[in-house]
Amino acid sequence: MAEATTLRSLLSRQGCLTLPGVFDGISARVATSIGFDALYMTGYGVVASALGVADAGTATFTEMLDRVRVIAGACNKPFIADGDTGYGGLLNVDRTVRGYASAGASGIQLEDQEFPKKCGHTEFRRVIPLEDAVAKIRVAVDARPDRNFLIVARTDARYAEGMDAALRRAERFLQAGADVLFIESPESLEELRRVAETFKGAILLANMVEGGRTPYLSTSELASMGFKIGLYPASGFLTAAGALRLVYRHLKTTGSATGSEAPMLPFTDMNTLMGFPAVHAFEKRYGLADSHKK
Incomplete structure (x- = not known):
């Protein structure tokens, strides 16, 4: 479960909050152990790791909700979860927001793409009519349990209709009650500014x-422009995939995983990361450790 510090209070501080993309229990535990103040559940990473397919609208609400629960259970940090387009119409958006909040997320990202949606840095994205997109944000705001659950309103209109259209949509989303504005994929420093x-x-x-x-900018560079959140959704799964490719290739070539260029966490450290000390303490407390010796 998320700790008492809320995303809203974190965003009231000076500077730009760094959110790493997490996509499963291991990545959530690693990011938490590093000391990030908050996390982001990346839709691309979840779809890739859970389903092994492209982030192209194939994941269902129940599949994504299950991963929200996993990440909430694996960390004690507030996190924003990718809610894609809300998985349907307005009733679906209502259900999605309530479900994500109940499962342990601290905020949800909702976007204005047509279904099936696609990763925001890929081709052939289209957006729904503006009034329909605004209605989704209004429903999301009304569905959340309290104001500490943040509504992140994303528009993909920069790609589909141009920057002017994207700015108009973001203004309407702000008027509808969105807490965070997310204009996806500006294509120059001038557009970011x-x-x-x-x-x-x-x-x-x-x-x-x-x-x-x-x-690609650092959070300090983004802060100097006026951004409050720097989202780095792909860093984790790109690195994990790269490391897996190295170690599997080495194993295939040599018949052993030792000596690979990929960094490998010691098994004892992995056990600590995943909570085995707590398991052993539990077994000791209830006499299970002693029974193993008989």
């Missing part, structure tokens, strides 16, 4: 994807 200058005083999120469409 335009977003920040247009919405001075608002909580702005910038999505930093290695190899993506947006110039």
